[in-house]
Structures are given as structure tokens and as C-alpha cells.
Amino acid sequence: xxxxxxxxxxxxxxxxxxxxxxxxxxxxxxxxxxxxxxxxxxxxxxxxxxxxxxxxxxxxxxxxxxxxxxxxxxxxxxxxxxxxxxxxxxxxxxxxxxxxxxxxxxxxxxxxxxxxxxxxxxxxxxxxxxxxxxxxxxxxxxxxxxxxxxxxxxxxxxxxxxxxxxxxxxxxxxxxxxxxxxxxxxxxxxxxxxxxxxxxxxxxxxxxxxxxxxxxxxxxxxxxxxxxxxxxxxxxxxxxxxxxxxxxxxxxxxxxxxxxxxxxxxxxxxxxxxxxxxxxxxxxxxxxxxxxxxxxxxxxxxxxxxxxxxxxxxxxxxxxxxxxxxxxxxxxxxxxxxxxxxxxxxxxxxxx
Numbered sequence: 001x002x003x004x005x006x007x008x009x010x011x012x013x014x015x016x017x018x019x020x021x022x023x024x025x026x027x028x029x030x031x032x033x034x035x036x037x038x039x040x041x042x043x044x045x046x047x048x049x050x051x052x053x054x055x056x057x058x059x060x061x062x063x064x065x066x067x068x069x070x071x072x073x074x075x076x077x078x079x080x081x082x083x084x085x086x087x088x089x090x091x092x093x094x095x096x097x098x099x100x101x102x103x104x105x106x107x108x109x110x111x112x113x114x115x116x117x118x119x120x121x122x123x124x125x126x127x128x129x130x131x132x133x134x135x136x137x138x139x140x141x142x143x144x145x146x147x148x149x150x151x152x153x154x155x156x157x158x159x160x161x162x163x164x165x166x167x168x169x170x171x172x173x174x175x176x177x178x179x180x181x182x183x184x185x186x187x188x189x190x191x192x193x194x195x196x197x198x199x200x201x202x203x204x205x206x207x208x209x210x211x212x213x214x215x216x217x218x219x220x221x222x223x224x225x226x227x228x229x230x231x232x233x234x235x236x237x238x239x240x241x242x243x244x245x246x247x248x249x250x251x252x253x254x255x256x257x258x259x260x261x262x263x264x265x266x267x268x269x270x271x272x273x274x275x276x277x278x279x280x281x282x283x284x285x286x287x288x289x290x291x292x293x294x295x296x297x298x299x300x301x302x303x304x305x306x307x308x309x310x311x312x313x314x315x316x317x318x319x320x321x322x323x324x325x326x327x328x329x330x331x332x333x334x335x336x337x338x339x340x341x342x343x344x345x346x347x348x349x350x351x352x
Contacts, residue, residue: 008146012058016050016051016054016055017047017051020046020047020050020051020054021043021047023046023050023131024042024043024046024047024050025043027042027046037104037105041100041104045096046093049089049092049093049096050089050131050135052092053085053086053088053089053092053128053132054085054089054132054135054139056085056088057081057082057084057085057132057135057136058139060081061077061078061081061139064077064081065077065078067143067147068147078136078140082132082133082136083129085132085136086125086128086129086131086132086133087125087128089128089131089132090124090125090126090127090128090129091124091125093124093127093128094124097124182200182204182207182235183204185200185235185236185239186200186201186204188239189238189239196238199238200235200238200239203231203232203234203235203238204235206231207228207231207232207235210224210227210228210231217261218260218261218327219258219259219260219261220258220259220260220261221255221256221257221258221259222250222254222255222256222257222259222264222289222296223255223256225259225261225262225263225264225265226248226250226255226264228262228265229264229265229268229287232265232268232269233246233268233285236272240272240276240277240282242282243276243279243281243282243283244272244276244282244283244285245282245283245284245285246268246284246285246287247284247285247286247287248286248287248289249286249287249288249289249290250287250288250289250290251289251290251291253291254289254290254291254296257296257351259296259298259349260323260324260327260349263298263320263323263324263347264287264298264300266317266319266320267298267300267320267345267347268285268287268300270300270317270345271285271300271301271302271304271343271345272285272302274304274307274343275302275303275304275343276302276303276304278304279303279304282303283302283303283304284301284302284303285300285301285302285303286299286300286301286302287299287300288300288301291351292348294350294351294352295348295349295350295351296348296349296350296351297346297347297348298346298347298348298349299344299345299346299347300344300345301342301343301344301345302342302343303341303342304341304342304343305338305341305343306336306337306338306343317334317336320334320347321334324347324349328349328350331350332347332348332349332350333346333347333348334346334347334348
């Protein structure tokens, strides 16, 4: 999760004050005997100077350094700004330390030892190079980690939007494909039996209404999906009459599990279109749904041979495979095989 800009600023200043305060407090406690006034001065003034110098350095780095296009030029900017900040910090420590020693309260021998190099600018700058260097490295590491996290979140969001767009495209393909087949059935029957045609239109409207209401969802329960499948079978039986037999073998613990909408319907539609419709005597479609270890297994068996016409777009099968890949990656599988004069389509969906 990425922090907001306001929270990042709050975290920065909190860590600045606590960090510099801790460093100065530790350095003061090295002295065995120290007055309250010197303790307060060292901690407060040391923290103020440290926060000031590094805040100026950060301000420059944010404005002048392009971290998204890092190169030699950006490295030189960081190095130069670091040297300037360290020199500034060392100079300020020299000035305020000198003023305190020369014009402040009398110091004990141990306190004088603490300010042994207060008038040595070189020592002050060298000490500052170490402290500001440690701060700079820490800042850059945190900056890098935040950038990596932000890039990761952006990639995840982009992939999510892309997958959703692809899923919406796939779901948009389902309704025209299904409508085309169903309307063809109705057209062929209309001149033969008006009552059956009216019944088919009623079933079709129920199926389309259901599919449209579920179009914005990526998952529905098995129970809801089966309602649609039953309507589709009823619609198909009016056309195929006794040539189509449909049976279900369902695990009671599977009915409330979530699956992508219309996957079972597409399997059944494919079994009818490429299987039953090509057999003069018709055939049987068997739907099996069960739990198997960590997967939900959906199996559709139909009488016939696994032979797909050359002019077939295989839209339904491709649709199933692509949606499973988008939703579950390699955790789901779809297989189509011929076993003992039956075509068996099997989908395995992870339960978690």
C-alpha cells in the first residue's frame, strides 16, 4: 500500500526529529558528568542543525534530481549537494559550538573534553561528512524502496485494468454468439410451430436477461449458473425434441461455490452444437460437478467424436480458456478430450 503525500511528509519530519534527537542524545551520554544546560543545548541545537541541513539537502534533491531518469549527471548532483550539506552542517556546528564554549556557562573538565575540537573546522566538517553521508544513503535507499513499491502498485493496477478490459471484451462476445445460435433455432421453427416459437422466445428472453444482469460480475454461484443452463437446455430440447437427453450429477457442497459466469453454459452449448446436432439419433449430455482436493471440477460429457469443423471459430472454447487465464492464471485448467465415443470437457477452478 502506498502512503499518501501528506503521510509521507509527516513520516519524514517525525523520523528526522527522532533520528537526530537520538544521535545527539547518545553522543551526549558518552560524557560522564554533564550539566542540564549542556544536555539541553546539545540535544536541541544538534537536532535543529541536523534537521535544517538535511532538510535543505532533501529539498534540493527533490527539485533537481530526476530519480526516474538516473544517470551520471544525477549522481554528480547528489554528490555535490551532499558535500555542500555536510560543509554547512559542519560549519554551523563549529559556529554554535565555539559561541557556547567561549560565551556560555563554565564547563567541567569532562564537558571541555566533549568540545575538544570545537575550534577545529576540519574535524567538524569530517564528522559532518560521516553523519550527512549516512543520512544521504538512508534517504536514497528509502527513496528507492518507495519508488519500487510505487512501480509495483502501478503495474498491478495496470494489469488489473487490462484484465478487466479483456474480461469485459470476452463477456461481450458471449451474448452475440449465444443470440445468433438461438435466433437461428427460432427462425427455423417459426413457420412450423408458432406456439413452440413463442415458448422459445420466452426462454431466450429469460436467458438474455440473466446474462445481462451478470455481465458486470466476474463470479456467480454454481446454483445461479445452473438456472441459466436449465433454461438453455429447455430451449434446445424444443428444437431437438427426443434427440437430446440431459443429466446432472452435482455435489451438494458445490452449489454455492463461485465460478466465472456462463462457463458451464458455454460447455453445454458447445456439446450441443458440435456434438448432439451432428448425430441423427441425437445423444446424451452429462454434467458432473464436484470438489476434488483444492479444486472445483466441472465436467461436461456428450455423445460424439471430437471433430471440430474447419470453418468453426471455436469462439466459445477460446473464450473459456482466456477467461480462466485472466482470472486464475495457471491455477485453473481447461481440457477437451475424446474418451470412449464421448467428448469430455473438463474445467478445474481453484477453491481458494
